[in-house]
Amino acid sequence: DFVIEMNGNTLPIEVKSGKDYEYHKALSNVMDCSEYDIPFALVFSNNNLKVQSKTIYLPIYMLMFLQKIDDIPVSYKINFEGLS
DSSP: OEEEEETTEEEEEEEOOSSOTTOOHHHHHHHHOTTTOOOOEEEEESSOOEEETTEEEEEGGGGGGEEEOTTSTTBEEEOOGGGO
16 A cells, blocks of 8 residues: 655555455565565554564554654654653
8 A cells, every 4th residue: 555665665555444354465576576675564453463474553543643753755654652
């Protein structure tokens, strides 16, 4: 669904609304290609936190922790400081 830059790396993000949140053919193909060297991907869905291989599944409400870095026009970070 989205591709952003985070810490100099490509970060693919997929947002799922249905119950079949683990099925994502295009994202799986990109993550399986070693030439791209993508460290991890995010999938936001209606389910709980889960890590499977290099894919991190997050509840959709955690999207608010994805923050744009102000001084770099297309770079983002994940900030979980608000969880403490």
